[in-house]
Amino acid sequence: MIVGLDMGGTHVDAVLLKDGQIIETVKRTTIREDIFRSIWTTLEALLQDYDSSHIERIHLSTTVSTNAIVENKTEPVGMIIQAGPGVRNDFSPYGTANFYLSGYVDHRGIVVDGLKEEEIKQARQLYQEKGIGSCAIVTKFSTRNPKNELRIAHLLANDFDTITLGHRMSGKLNFPRRVATSYLNSAVSNTFHNFSHHIKNSLQQKGIEAPVFILKADGGTMNRETAEERPVETILSGPAASFMGMSSLLPTTDDAILLDIGGTTTDIFFLSDGVPLFQPLGAKIGEFKTLVRAIHSVSIGLGGDSNITIEDNKVVIGPERAGLPYALGGPRPTPSDAMIFLGLMDVPENGNKEKAKEAMTLLGTELSCSIEDVATLILTTMASTIKNKTDQLLKEINSKPVYTVKELLQGKKIVPKLVNMIGGPSQALAPFIEAVYNLPCYFPPNYGVANAIGAALAKPTMEITLHADTAQGTLTVPELGIYEKISTDYSLAEAKTRAMELLKESAISKGSSAETIESEITEESSFNMVQGFYTTGKNIRVKAQIKPGQLYRLRSNGYES
Amino acid sequence: MKAENTLGLVFFPAFDWAISPTHPEREERLLYTQDQIFEEGIQDIEGIEMFNPILATDQDIQRVHFCVPDVASRLTESHFISSGGAIKAAQIVMNKEVDKSFALVRPPGHHAQRMVYGDRGFCVINIEAVMVERMRQEFGPLRVAIIDSDCHHGDGTEDIYWNDKDTLFISFHQDGRTLYPGTGAIEDFGGPAAYGYNVNIPLPPHTGAEGFLYVLNNVVMPILDDYKPDIIINSAGQDNHYTDPITNMNFTAQGYAKLNQILNPDIAVLEGGYAIEGALPYTNLAIILAMAGLDYTDVREPDYDPEKLKQPRDITEYIKRVSEIVLDKWKNKEDEEVKKFKGVGIVARARQIYYDTDGILDDQTQHFKNCQGCSGFNWIQSRADRGESVLAITLPRDACARCIDEAYQMYKNPPTAYRMIYLQDKVADQYHSRRS
Numbered sequence: 001m002i003v004g005l006d007m008g009g010t011h012v013d014a015v016l017l018k019d020g021q022i023i024e025t026v027k028r029t030t031i032r033e034d035i036f037r038s039i040w041t042t043l044e045a046l047l048q049d050y051d052s053s054h055i056e057r058i059h060l061s062t063t064v065s066t067n068a069i070v071e072n073k074t075e076p077v078g079m080i081i082q083a084g085p086g087v088r089n090d091f092s093p094y095g096t097a098n099f100y101l102s103g104y105v106d107h108r109g110i111v112v113d114g115l116k117e118e119e120i121k122q123a124r125q126l127y128q129e130k131g132i133g134s135c136a137i138v139t140k141f142s143t144r145n146p147k148n149e150l151r152i153a154h155l156l157a158n159d160f161d162t163i164t165l166g167h168r169m170s171g172k173l174n175f176p177r178r179v180a181t182s183y184l185n186s187a188v189s190n191t192f193h194n195f196s197h198h199i200k201n202s203l204q205q206k207g208i209e210a211p212v213f214i215l216k217a218d219g220g221t222m223n224r225e226t227a228e229e230r231p232v233e234t235i236l237s238g239p240a241a242s243f244m245g246m247s248s249l250l251p252t253t254d255d256a257i258l259l260d261i262g263g264t265t266t267d268i269f270f271l272s273d274g275v276p277l278f279q280p281l282g283a284k285i286g287e288f289k290t291l292v293r294a295i296h297s298v299s300i301g302l303g304g305d306s307n308i309t310i311e312d313n314k315v316v317i318g319p320e321r322a323g324l325p326y327a328l329g330g331p332r333p334t335p336s337d338a339m340i341f342l343g344l345m346d347v348p349e350n351g352n353k354e355k356a357k358e359a360m361t362l363l364g365t366e367l368s369c370s371i372e373d374v375a376t377l378i379l380t381t382m383a384s385t386i387k388n389k390t391d392q393l394l395k396e397i398n399s400k401p402v403y404t405v406k407e408l409l410q411g412k413k414i415v416p417k418l419v420n421m422i423g424g425p426s427q428a429l430a431p432f433i434e435a436v437y438n439l440p441c442y443f444p445p446n447y448g449v450a451n452a453i454g455a456a457l458a459k460p461t462m463e464i465t466l467h468a469d470t471a472q473g474t475l476t477v478p479e480l481g482i483y484e485k486i487s488t489d490y491s492l493a494e495a496k497t498r499a500m501e502l503l504k505e506s507a508i509s510k511g512s513s514a515e516t517i518e519s520e521i522t523e524e525s526s527f528n529m530v531q532g533f534y535t536t537g538k539n540i541r542v543k544a545q546i547k548p549g550q551l552y553r554l555r556s557n558g559y560e561s
Numbered sequence: 562m563k564a565e566n567t568l569g570l571v572f573f574p575a576f577d578w579a580i581s582p583t584h585p586e587r588e589e590r591l592l593y594t595q596d597q598i599f600e601e602g603i604q605d606i607e608g609i610e611m612f613n614p615i616l617a618t619d620q621d622i623q624r625v626h627f628c629v630p631d632v633a634s635r636l637t638e639s640h641f642i643s644s645g646g647a648i649k650a651a652q653i654v655m656n657k658e659v660d661k662s663f664a665l666v667r668p669p670g671h672h673a674q675r676m677v678y679g680d681r682g683f684c685v686i687n688i689e690a691v692m693v694e695r696m697r698q699e700f701g702p703l704r705v706a707i708i709d710s711d712c713h714h715g716d717g718t719e720d721i722y723w724n725d726k727d728t729l730f731i732s733f734h735q736d737g738r739t740l741y742p743g744t745g746a747i748e749d750f751g752g753p754a755a756y757g758y759n760v761n762i763p764l765p766p767h768t769g770a771e772g773f774l775y776v777l778n779n780v781v782m783p784i785l786d787d788y789k790p791d792i793i794i795n796s797a798g799q800d801n802h803y804t805d806p807i808t809n810m811n812f813t814a815q816g817y818a819k820l821n822q823i824l825n826p827d828i829a830v831l832e833g834g835y836a837i838e839g840a841l842p843y844t845n846l847a848i849i850l851a852m853a854g855l856d857y858t859d860v861r862e863p864d865y866d867p868e869k870l871k872q873p874r875d876i877t878e879y880i881k882r883v884s885e886i887v888l889d890k891w892k893n894k895e896d897e898e899v900k901k902f903k904g905v906g907i908v909a910r911a912r913q914i915y916y917d918t919d920g921i922l923d924d925q926t927q928h929f930k931n932c933q934g935c936s937g938f939n940w941i942q943s944r945a946d947r948g949e950s951v952l953a954i955t956l957p958r959d960a961c962a963r964c965i966d967e968a969y970q971m972y973k974n975p976p977t978a979y980r981m982i983y984l985q986d987k988v989a990d991q992y993h994s995r996r997s
Binding site for chain 1 (some may be wrong): 612
């Protein structure tokens with residue numbers, strides 16, 4: 001059995017899967033001030049009738065890190081930054097205190113100007129005086145050569161409880177984002193550790209030995225131990241769970257638009273040949289631009305309970321939430337009222353269809369048209385608003401920069417063939433979406449616990465970046481902390497084999513079973529390095545990943561509620 | 562961080578194209594520049610936006626060049642892309658999507674002349690000229706100034722705009738007596754319809770930041786103040802850098818940044834620059850920051866040593882004298898023009914053009930009709946050492962009815978026999994070719 005649990009802002013959803021079928025579901029209201037209790041009571045309810053010794057794994061999607069960041073309840077962090085020459089960045093909003101080191105490494109990973117250990121002593125003293133127990137060490141181009149970060153960490157190993165090293169966060173080049181990511185990782189470390197230990201202890205007390213996996217922003221999972229090292233990767237796992245849920249309930253191998261339409265917001269995702277799109281550089285949370293790999297998702301202020309206003313004789317929906325629909329005693333007309341009035345949505349408990357009609361009448365008077373027309377206009381406007389946004393996003397996605405002649409001439413463009421939807425207003429809105437997109441539109445019969453299903457079926461993911469410079473005889477895989485010597489005749493083929501092996505080894509050590517690992521090379525290049533007119537070596541770059549996707553296909557016949 | 566000027570970057574390193582595996586113009590050329598730009602987080606700066614190139618068309622190429630025998634035989638896909646990258650950079654500025662733009666594209670173009678038999682100085686087509694002529698088609702008449710800051714004389718751009726008063730070309734470069742392509746003397750000052758609008762400033766080897774900025778402040782900027790262009794383009798070669806392997810100058814990343822800050826170009830287009838590891842990552846970053854109006858003071862090369870790069874006093878004095886001569890010449894261009902061309906009906910210009918990359922020698926004579934009613938049509942008689950005789954006629958944008966008539970007459974009935982005959986009609990934006 002697999003447990004999937006998603007903790008959202010309002011509800012905690014949980015499912016129990018057995019042999020690909022859903023055998024139990026639970027939905028509970030989130031207790032905002034106690035995340036752990038929210039999860040634990042939901043788990044207890046889910047498992048009360050089952051033998052917990054049969055649980056193979058537990059998948060949790062939690063907002064514990066996200067909340068800490070957006071509510072500004074993070075730990076103080078002492079930043080140790082080696083910025084070197086280049087753009088003058090202001091990192092003052094990040095750390096509680098920032099200490100800048102002299103010296104630097106260049107784009108090839110060559111140490112141009114070494115570390116001054118005296119400065120590190122000063123940093124230690126500064127942070128001890130301030131009583132700061134967490135630090136993050138980030139040097140420019142540390143993904144090319146992590147030596148400086150490693151040396152600093154070695155010198156400070158006994159002085160801090162938490163030390164995040166920039167190069168371990170991502171293999172991508174982007175120094176300001178590496179600083180932000182490393183900062184956040186240290187800043188949420190304590191909060192996440194507490195949560196993680198609570199979960200571990202409580203499961204032990206119940207005699208549950210199944211391993212716990214935590215959902216990441218890229219729609220994959222990592223085991224609890226890895227999550228403790230990299231808690232920043234758990235941010236924005238909510239949209240990722242929702243995306244995974246939709247992918248499980250409505251599998252496709254086409255280009256597609258995915259919409260999760262809720263009361264307040266609509267989350268938009270895209271599939272390219274059925275494969276999720278990731279944010280080009282990484283997730284953005286609050287004002288922080290990070291290198292955390294994340295499903296490309298965009299949230300707009302448009303949902304069933306959005307406020308409707310008339311501006312210049314036009315219907316405008318959102319971005320504010322009106323509160324409850326008029327039919328439920330809310331203050332303003334909402335799209336839900338239009339759906340109720342048109343009979344596209346069942347009248348909710350405590351609802352009043354007459355009130356929905358009254359809401360339409362209010363707007364109809366203002367627009368001087370019939371109430372039926374108003375209701376239809378509202379839903380068409382809602383669908384068009386979504387389409388305008390997805391058109392704009394697709395334009396951006398399809399014009400993303402490319403760097404080779406081949407990609408420019410033959411590059412893949414996303415042309416959606418269908419729209420998949422979940423969320424309360426899906427069924428009512430589907431015909432309108434179909435009409436404005438002129439594409440088939442699908443929604444699953446049961447979406448109530450889609451996020452929990454998504455969490456349950458997520459599989460461990462990992463991406464590594466290998467960089468080999470045979471002129472220098474060095475190879476780095478920053479995500480795994482590898483920095484080693486290679487021979488001058490090292491080849492692209494060897495690099496690819498090595499990347500695949502490393503990925504596999506690492507995935508197994510982090511809780512994947514060997515037979516379920518599907519890895520692939522996603523980028524590869526090898527450049528002749530020439531000095532004067534002589535070839536001095538090769539600059540080899542390889543990216544490999546565990547293919548994102550579901551652990552297995554959901555068997556759709558199993559679940560009726 | 563927010564850019565003071567919004568800046569569009571057309572960054573296209575063509576990682577799958579090279580002239581040959583060890584040629585300076587190879588896949589690796591912009592690799593470290595990309596690494597530096599990515600690591601600095603340039604994409605995340607508010608106001609800096611990345612764009613992909615579009616593809617230039619045959620018509621775009623034919624507006625500028627006579628490709629022998631035709632466009633398809635002379636160009637690879639990468640040439641359509643790099644010139645298309647320059648066009649994109651121009652479009653986003655002209656459409657006001659951004660304040661400024663920088664096309665970091667390859668291969669470069671400023672050695673490509675009007676006749677194109679092959680590759681010279683790593684250039685087949687002139688990407689700035691293809692861009693400028695497309696801009697004029699899309700956005701109407703424009704007064705354009707092209708400032709060529711490449712270390713090599715921009716002989717291709719000079720050739721293309723030799724007789725075009727609406728396109729001021731200023732090139733400062735290492736003196737042609739000491740470096741490829743050997744041209745770029747002060748005396749080469751333009752054709753009869755545009756005398757004075759081709760300005761060459763040959764600089765001695767070992768010119769440093771001080772010298773470049775002196776020339777900029779004391780020659781280039783005063784000329785631009787006089788000329789009042791609608792658009793300023795920096796033909797941005799980066800081989801004046803002190804680490805460049807094929808030149809002898811002492812310019813720096815800081816210097817390039819200051820140059821772009823003072824020149825304040827609307828559009829910059831990358832030209833040469835082959836110190837791909839020690840210079841380009843820093844010079845390109847410096848230019849990007851300067852164009853965006855951001856602080857560039859912390860950009861410096863790993864081996865930067867201002868003491869070592871200090872310009873010797875005799876060079877400073879020499880540069881002052883050159884500057885004085887050029888500026889005087891600019892001020893007296895009208896008088897000189899009268900002396901030189903008054904009463905001359907047809908101005909002939911015979912030249913030999915060597916294609917170093919492809920090893921072709923072209924023997925050509927250009928003839929400019931000194932017309933009172935327009936810029937005058939002109940024709941090139943050309944014969945490459947491995948080719949056949951060619952006649953290439955150009956009608957300028959402002960051609961008078963009589964010139965149009967004469968040019969078409971010449972195209973139909975050439976005075977002597979040629980194997981290939983071309984007519985570039987810039988009035989009607991048409992291109993004709995025939996084999997006889």
